[in-house]
Amino acid sequence: MHQTQIFLSFFRIGMLGYGGGPASIPLVHKEVVEKNQWLTDDDFSDILAMANTLPGPINTKMAGYIGYRVAGYRGMLNALLASTLPTIVLMIVLLTTLASFKDQPWVQGMTKAVLPVVGVMLAVLTWDFFKNAKKGMGWIAAAILIIVSFLTIELLGIHPGIVIGVLLAAAILKKDKPKPTVEQGGDAS
Template identity: 65%
Template sequence: MTQRQIFMAFFRIGMLGYGGGPASIPLIHKEAVDKYKWMKDEEFSDILAMGNTLPGPIATKMAGYIGYRVAGITGMLNAIAASVVPTVVLMIVLLVSLASFREYAWVQGMTNGVLPVVGVMLAVLTWQFFTKSKEGLGFGWSIMLVIVSALLITAIGLHPAFVIAGLLVFVFLKRTKGGGD
């Protein structure tokens, strides 16, 4: 049953994760944390942060880790296959069929209509992460880190992976210095 659940969870993510890895993150969260309860929000946040610092597609890395955590090596392979195969098949089918229709307004409207939905899903997930960070770091530190991160990424153009790595080091040093966990 567990292998079937892993496959179905990541197959749904692969089928519905329109827009790439960032769009899949809320779907992964819904499956792994809310639906199957394979992990808590805190662990999901840690996996997301670590996955963002490593090269490669985030959805595949998260699928691999979650699959491994739930059911070992076979769970990892199952989750990766379930998340990648639908994308490959759909990409081939859609690119071949939509290439001939790409100039039509309904195809452009379909693409433009999905973007706000993905934006809302990412905003909800961001709010959930911010709420969790307030509990761990406090409101002041959380706001400061959001502002500094936004400035580094948007104003300076620093790659988000460097910001995430820097934040991980910051939190580690803050806990060590403050005698944390």
């Protein structure tokens, strides 16, 4: 019934959604709310909010759920295939092409040039995390937590997932002590 429409809609989104999730969200809205009218604006907003809370690429999460909602499990699989197929094909073509030129100096230079860029991107992301941690817990506590985490991961060889899990459990189990209230009873001055 809707299988061809589902496939074409999410294939278009996959082909045109360059720039990641934020770039594809307006395309998903255009296809599923405006063009095909599978969802209302409120439904779309709810799905977008739910998809943002889950890990993974937002386009595939939304495709899977919307496909399921429109046409059941077949619709879900169809939408997931359509949204990931362009990336799979382009990656195979790109990697195959680059592999055939891997000994060329320009490809080796390009590969070497990517490493510092990725390093800078990770450093910027780390700095942003540190600034956000500072807002929530202060510079000293954030610095101590970073140092202890680094030492635990690097020197003790503990997997980062275990460190994150322990920290999340500690945050959940931590009980906030109620702040004492000032009793007003007379002249405060």
